[in-house]
Amino acid sequence: MEHIQLHKSPLFLKIIFIISVAIIFFIGAITFKHITVLKKSSTWIAQSYEVNIELERLLSYVKDAETGQRGYLLSKDKNFLTPYYSSKQRIKKSYKRVAELTSNSRTQQRNLKRLQYLISRRLNFLSKTLYLVEQEVNDEKALAENSTIGKLAMDSIRTEIEGMIVTQKSLLRYRQQDYNSTMNYTPLLIYLTLLITLILITIAFIKMNKDLVLLRNTINTLSVAIEVNKLSEIIGNFGSWQLNLETGKYTFSDNQYRLLGCEPQSFEAGREEYAKFIHPDDKELLDKNTKNILTHNDLHPFTYRIIRKDGEVRYLKGTGEVVTFSSDNKIFIGTTRDITSDIDDKILTEERNRELESNNKELSAFNYIASHDLQEPLRKIETFISRLITKDFNNLSPSGQQYVSNIQKSTNRMRVLIDDLLQFSRTNRTEKNFEETDLNTLLENAKQDLAQTIEDTNAIIKINNLPVLDVIPFQIQQLFINLIGNSLKYHRQGIPPIVEITYAEVISNEEEFLPDTYHNYHKINITDNGIGFEQKYAKNIFVLFNRLHNKNEYKGTGIGLAICKKIVENHKGFIFAKGQTGVGSEFTVYLPVE
Template identity: 45%
Template sequence: MEKKYLFESTSFLRVILLLSLFVILLIGGFTYRHIANLKDSTEVVVKTYKVNVELEHIVSYLRDAESGYRNYIATKDTLYLKPYLNASEKVNSSFLKLKGLIKENSQQQENLKVLNILTDSLFSNFYKSNVFVKNNETNTEAFRTLYFKEKIIIDSIRRQSNTMFDLENKLLNIRQEKYQSDSQFTPLFFYSVLLVTLILIIIAYNKISIDLKHIKAKNDQLLIFKEATNQSEIIGKHGNWIWHIESNIFAYSDNLYRLLGEEPQSFEATFDNFLKFVHPEDMEKFSKDLDKMIKVEELPITNYRIIQKNGSIKYLKTYAKSFYSVNGQKRLIGNTSDVTYEIEGILTLEEHNLKLERNNKELSAFNYAASHDLQEPLRKIQTFISRLEEKEGNKFSDSGRQYLDRIKSAATRMRLLIDDLLQFSRTNKPDKEFISSDLNTLFENAKQDMAEIILEKKAQITGDTLPIATVIVFQIQQLFSNLLSNSLKYSREETVPIIKINYSKVKADEEPDLIKASKSLYHKITFTDNGIGFEQKYTDQIFQLFSRLHNKKEYSGTGVGLSICKKIVDNHQGYIFAKGEINIGATFIIYLPVS
């Protein structure tokens, strides 16, 4: 699996974009906060200015009132009372404005209350001293006390105003320091945040650029794959289609049109348009198969015929499987192949098999007739030869006697050939029953069949104990008989035949001769003799039908015996091999599968 680093993933790009959006929102938040602080600071400055102005107004109004009142005392001119009379209304107006400006400052509200009391005290003192002025009692001790008290109240008002001035300016300085601190920090913070944002955007841009290159490369690969798929469809004679079930929309590949004998995308891809090509005899079956598409996840392989516009009939095979898209919509993707050559090949093969079966039956009948029907005239020939030899034998000339012996020998060989053909024909019969049998018993039965020639040649036969195996009984006994007969027949003159039989159970992968074996375990039976042997180059030839390595005058035989052995071993899905050396002997190795 290809290793994928974090910065190469799409999730990493999403994280960067989200971080960038967060930073932008953060900058917006701080900007809003900074503007709000600036607005608050501006409002504080304006409010402080207004408070100071109103305080100045109060002090100024009271000074004017005091100055006018003193001039009135000195001149007794009522014109000087005008500032005094207007001051009360103006001072009250300023007090109302101050209450609104300092409503959020409890300390200033307390200071304003004190200032209000002092102001009221001042006007009360003006009112009391005015009585003395009207009565011309300004030289009395009581008037001087009130006049002195007026000065004290004015000084107290002035001090209280200064206290409120100082407190307001102090608050203003504190807020200005905070604003200046924020003003100094904000540019640095904005620059840092913008720098980080720029870095993130550069990283995101780089990632997007890399992704675009990868997407372009993938698109190139997809184009190559698409073209390769088109070529594969053309070569493989198949086409693809997709059915969007919910929207009932079909999509056909170009080669599917070609399978129908049409140009790519030459008609609208719909179910009804496709049905126009289906063979009428296959229409019902084809429709039923397609009805199963929506109900089942997979559509079994369905075969049907189509008729192209030029009249050609093609055999098609279709397979489909459903799947769900990322948005949950069900779709069916299918593959349609042109199997015309396969179907025609199968039909041709079936026809050939039928012909071969008929030929085999005819050959079997001919073989049976030839083998059995020839025996009757052959028996008559042998009988007449025997009678002719008994009754007229002494009347033959030497050449006549020689001709008679040749006729007799030919008839005997004909008898052997017919018997061997019958045996070979039996090995080809289909009714072969496999039975679990003791091979030692079958081998003893074969020895009994050959008992006369064994005694005649004084042959020595030794061997290992053979296993119990599942075999066709009469064929395995025939196999043993033929191998014994072969060893006895081709023994050397004036040499006692020695035949050894060895057995072992072997694994196929441990035997050099069993490279292409289909089973894993085999019974290995080896026949070894000390006869005339044969050249190793003839090892395959000796198993061929009617094949002989020796002159028929030297050794009797028809060339069928070993062919029968090969056929019997083949019937048991086994193997037989032969090895020989001239005047040393022959070895036959048999492998029978362990069932």
């Protein structure tokens, strides 16, 4: 599995995004909380100020009632009683407001109950004094006592209100401290969270910027790849198509249209439209091979015919398979190649194979004729000539004897020619059965076949140790027979032939005549001290029936070296010749190292 670093994966951006959103929500929650606290603190401060004002107002209303009563007592003018009566309602309303504002303070609620008692007591004494005056009860002692008790009640009210104001100021101070504390660490917290968010967003921005650069490069690379693919389809004479297995929608490449003889994207890609170009005889084949795409998820290669827009019949080969993307979206991708030229080449090859088979049959017939029909009359001629020489040769005239001798020589040459042709034919037709063989053994067998000639010419054969190779044994033995026999045949008169055979393993680029491929080869050299030849004929001597000397000078048919060349080619090797007139010749055989 390919290892993907976290910071390079799309998951990293998702994590950064989620963390950033979470931090923003966290900042929002903290900010909302602190704004709520600040709002509540502000409300509490405003309430504290309003409570103090309302308490002072409540005290003022009580004083108004007391002042109105005192004015009436002094002047007996009932107009002074107006503040007295109206102050009761105001006191009640003010008291209710204070009760509402201090509803969340148990201490102030307790203080407020005592204040209510004191105010009620003070108003009762005011009412009692007013009643005594209105009834004209001149009880100085009672009036004085009411005035004294009323004064004490008023002092108690004043003291209680002052206490409540002090309590409210203390509560206000506590709330002010709480407000200041909240204000002190709120900016720091918000700053830190914003800083962290900014860092994360910066990291995400850098990552996205790198991804955008990478995306641009990838898009450019893909654009080039798409163009290369389009050119490849044109050069390779194939097209491609896609089938979305989820939506059932087809997509054809431009060259897929060209294979049909149409302009790119000239019709909507689809099975029905494509089927219009299928050869009628191959529609059933196409349906059979494509009906299992959805179940088998692949399309085995098969060949079918189409009729192009211009009416030309072409052979196409289709194949494909399902590709699953990361989004679990399955796409069937197929290719279609025009193999008409391959089919034509195959037909041409089959025709040529038939011709070759016919030629081989003719060659076999020729070999049969050469080995039977031609040799039969030749054997009869040889028999009759032999009998003529035995019985009637002396009865012939000198010219007749010369004619008989010429006929005998010609039949012998004919015999050698037929044998050589059969040998060359067998070299071409024999199955190439390679075996691991010791070349020294094959060389010894060749010497045995040439023993009489070696003895007649007093030849010296010098042999280097040869390797064990994977070869066709009888062909390599024939190669040695022909090359050594050639050296013995073309020796210089009066000089015993010396044939030297050496071996080495070489590299092709170090040899003069081999291709520069750095391959290893087995190199076998056969040199002699014979009559040699001119180097300009080095290639001609391997041509069938080619002779460098007159047939009256040296026996031969010009087939032996052609057989050598064919044997070396059967082993995927090379053979070269070098010669110098009057000095000798050198034949070099290269066999590849497996």
